[in-house]
Amino acid sequence: MIRVTPAFRVSRRRALQFGLGATLASATGLAPVPRAYAQDEVKDEDIFRFALNLEYMEAEYYLRGTTGKGIDDSDAGPKAGAVAGGKQVRFDTPAIGEFMREVAENELAHVRFYRKTLGSDAVDRPAIDFDAGFAAVAKAAGLGADFDPFGNQMNFVLGGMLFEDVGVTAYAGAAPLLKNKDFQAAAAGILAVEAYHMGMARSSLYRMGEDAWKAANAVSDARDKIDGPEDKDQGIRVDGKANIVPSTPDAIAFTRTPQEVLRIVYLTDQKGVSKGGFYPNGMNGTLKST
Template identity: 70%
Template sequence: MDALRISRRQSIAGLSVAGLAGLLIPPALAQQKRETTGVGIGKKGAAIDDEDIFTFALNLEYMEAEFYLRATTGKGISDTDAGMDAGRVVGGHEAQFKEKAIREFIEETAENELAHVRFYRKTLGRSSISRPAIDFDAGFKAAAQAAGLPADFDPFADDMSVLLGGMLFEDVGVTAYAGAAPLLKKKEFVEAAAGILAVEAYHMGMARSQLYMMGEKAWDAANAISDARDKIDGTPEKEDEGIRVDGKANFVPSTPDAIAFTRTPQEVLRIVYLTEKAGVSKGGFYPNGMNGELKTT
């Protein structure tokens, strides 16, 4: 296909799949991605490396692990897994699950996210960051406001609430991994990112399908979260879809070619900081910002 006939977003999405398959992204296009989005630019204008991208992912995995562990056990990750200079985590409590199957789904998800934290910490070694400060209370309050949900929305309340809270993270995680994959250089890092993306997509499919079966209240809330994410990420392109589209179930948000949507780190940061502004380095779920080079919208 003539590259001039497809949009930049479509080209990057296609290259995400190529990257996940272990193929090489053309150097010129990788440079264009860095120049047009800011991805690939670190301190003093230096190109970011694979470790910077994995560090960015570890920030997100810390938040996911904390969310699911608190929902299933009432406690977060251990001091050993959080690192020497771990930030404080505010909010969260054990949920009152009604369905045994959903509790088991969330327990498995919590185990997966904790395993991801440990994998990144082991892979990054001495350069591994500690857990940043995380504020679930302020983050979900702002997220609920952005999505038009009740001001007292508690993502740790029950089955539906936990799934909605998880959907906020999982959909964003999938688009983040899909967007970052072409920027990775080391084959082993690409393979790891592909495997973790697949696990996050399993989580996302579980949450979206379970929410759909809960009926109209869940449809409306999930679609409101999707719309809010699409608005706040700072781009005019469609990068999100709700769980009900055109009167039918939609548990696979994707392009017309059935390719996962992609987001740059800056677009992801706008969502987790809950701001549409550029140049912001903290807020929302991360009151002191993320740790590492990639921390500014």
């Protein structure tokens, strides 16, 4: 289990004063699209390639945790980058193991969908580093130097929550940029699946008890550090009660622009960064700089 540190027991706004540095990134609510990613400057294929980069990471994470191995070479592309970290997780609760295996199958299906849809324009899997990425996340959130997302089922679901929260808001943010109605329909369908995943991960963590609440909320606080002065990220327990669905006061999912998603996966709050964190050599494709 995760060792709870005193950092978990401070208020969210107080946590933002700790200087968590290069951590996760901002979860912004219905944010305007930055000029660099304005609708008339981005092609649908650019957005799908961007999404494929994210799906590669999710598929690798869940496949390694549930099967002990990642994506087959035939699904990764001829010049695929290497993947560091990951191992098969022991699931003490059979149902959670079943949940995670279903998610792994979904994420692999997403990779195959994007590769099929993009055809020769599909990007290969970029280099992915789970070891360095989660080490930085754990340090920022106060999870302890020995935190291992593949060490037990609670840690694994916690890592999954990190990805699923990002995935939902990334798809919600990308929807207005897509021009092709078929692409819009596909993105909406994948958004729904990612939202199912997120609800499962957050509710599973909530049922695990106080250690899981505190760990998940610490990750949320770390993300909030660099999303500006407003409090836009939400943990799984807020005001003494469950908060399974992070949303605006109108119960609308938060959105992230591509730039904000890149800050999360590169683990930086700086502009103009094109690699780092979970992607040591950066993403492949046009949308690759914060």
